[in-house]
Amino acid sequence: MxxxxxxxxxxxxxxxxxxxxxxxxxxxxxxxxxxxxxxxxxxxxxxxxxxxxxxxxxxxxxxxxxxxxxxxxxxxxxxxxxxxxxxxxxxxxxxxxxxxxxxxxxxxxxxxxxxxxxxxxxxxxxxxxxxxxxxxxxxxxxxxxxxxxxxxxxxxxxxxxxxxxxxxxxMRLELTALDKALGDPERPVLGIVGGSKVSTKLDLLRNLVTKLDKLAIGGGMANTFLYAQGHDVGASYCEKELAETAREIIRLAGQHNCKLFLPIDIVVAEKLAPGAAARVRALGAIDDEERILDAGPETVERLCRAMANSKTLIWNGPLGVFEIPPFDKGTVAAARYAAELAKAGKLVAVAGGGDTVAALNAAGCADDFTFVSTAGGAFLEWMEGKELPGVAALAT
CATH class of the missing domain: 3.40.50.1260 (Phosphoglycerate kinase, N-terminal domain)
Structure with a gap:
């Protein structure tokens, strides 16, 4: 524009x-x-x-x-x-x-x-x-x-x-950075979408799988996708009523040649508390009382490889409950690796959304990202492919 x-x-x-x-x-x-x-x-x-x-x-x-x-x-x-x-x-x-x-x-x-x-x-x-x-x-x-x-x-x-x-x-800085990330990006483009609820990011996921080359799903919303694929999620937060919607998004990604990355291992605990005893589990190897609270090390390692093989990254939402250690490890490791690639000029890394900014600041690497947007709702609606009235009104 x-x-x-x-x-x-x-x-x-x-x-x-x-x-x-x-x-x-x-x-x-x-x-x-x-x-x-x-x-x-x-x-x-x-x-x-x-x-x-x-x-x-x-x-x-x-x-x-x-x-x-x-x-x-x-x-x-x-x-x-x-x-x-x-x-x-x-x-x-x-x-x-x-x-x-x-x-x-x-x-x-x-x-x-x-x-x-x-x-x-x-x-x-x-x-x-x-x-x-x-x-x-x-x-x-x-x-x-x-x-x-x-x-x-x-x-x-x-x-x-x-x-x-x-x-x-x-405004100019923001629009230029966002255009580099999704409007006219250097490919391959990898997206990371985390957070707790699939229900709040349905439009976002449906739009991204039609535009990205790769999409990693983390946080609580990944639990819904794992459950939709038949994996036991124990006592984890999970929107089980959206299982068919998750399967629809998986199918849509396949139709548009967007490679989906879901967790391949998980970090679990019986309670969400600072310093709680955390265990790494394979998918499905979870007890009834355990909750999935972070991405496992193999998942993070695979995500970092995907970053290294991409030219552009757009990130919204953490991979786990990053506010409460030790469930911040996955988000911190992935964020620091993305920042390292961006600082070296190997990756255009754009991130936005309140929780995402807080996670990057907690990881101490926000300044090394190509661009970090402090906009919440506007950043999400832009990622969803919606027209933003305040931006459209500036068009010449």
Whole structure:
């Protein structure tokens, strides 16, 4: 997809309405993870350097169209200012007199944060009048919030039709990386999909088996596939009612020449607890009270060989219950090997989704992946092959 970037924009003296995602975790009024704040810095810097007035639009939590004081964006102005290296003003509304007065007071290069767009019901309804009220304070629109691009809201989609629209630097980075992974990848392409439930990733699996050369399934969802193939899964989490669906996906993979990798050995324990006694079992060699909690060493070794024989990797979801050692071993070993290949320039490795990012950070190798997306729902919907309204609206 082609879209306009800030490289082509006339910025001097312009009011730039910039949709960002700074929906960060907070505790006692303090930001506990500033990853999303830091992600917007390249766009803010580029706009300021070009002489634009930078006006940030964002949501926070789910106030459902009402003003909820504890969901105000006001506490983010100070940490943003620290990261930007310049004052960040705050306006108590994103439209109306308060917003207009704050925008009118700006000089070129200034940064202003407007109040939570979701305090207005028109935001999530993608109401045209609300979008026009937002647009009244801007000369151009920049979307730098890929993680919110799967929502057709006024500030993510509607605005793009009312003002000259551009992709921000983080949006450009995200779209370029995703195109390398699934749009126009270097083949062979290997996918890894983990997590607990097949039911939440049916669309994803059905899309991927038609596009990938190889697909490895791990985590709790692998149990459903093993059960569908007639293997005993003991007391493991398993969506047994989806056994036929799993068999359908296996058939679909065969029809599209996508090689499926399911576990060939498993790590089991009777209870899920830190330091629990874990045993490696062959498929089917599981006691009634045992639970499958990680991929076995042979499974991980085979997966690493598949990575070494691939040119592109796209990863969503852990191979086991990585949050609780020793059931993190499979995910950590595979992640570190993928990172090693990526760092050596032998593999384009793209990963995304909340649990995946947490797993890569826990393995200490996220920085060595080609690209790690912090977007959750948007990343999944993109992998499912769905059109993202916020991205489609930027198309030229």
């Amino acid at each position: 082609s879209f306009k970037t800030l490289d082509t924009a006339d910025l001097a003296g312009k009011r730039a309405l910039v949709r960002v995602d700074i929906n960060v975790p907070m505790a006692d009024g303090q930001v506990t993870d500033d990853t999303r704040l830091r992600a917007i810095l390249p766009t803010v810097a580029k706009l300021r350097a070009g002489g634009a007035k930078v006006i940030l639009l964002a949501h926070f939590d789910r106030p459902k169209g009402k003003r909820v004081p504890e969901m105000s964006l006001a506490p983010l102005a100070a940490p943003l200012a620290g990261l930007v290296g310049a004052p960040v003003a705050f306006a108590g509304d994103c439209i109306g007199p308060a917003a207009k007065a704050a925008v009118d007071a700006m000089k070129d290069g200034d940064v202003l944060l407007l109040e939570n767009t979701r305090f207005h019901a028109g935001e999530e309804k993608n109401d045209l009048d609300f979008a026009k009220a937002l647009a009244a304070n801007g000369d151009l629109y920049v979307n730098d919030a890929f993680s919110a691009a799967h929502r057709a809201h006024a500030s993510t989609e509607g605005l793009a039709h009312l003002l000259p629209a551009y992709a921000g630097e983080q």
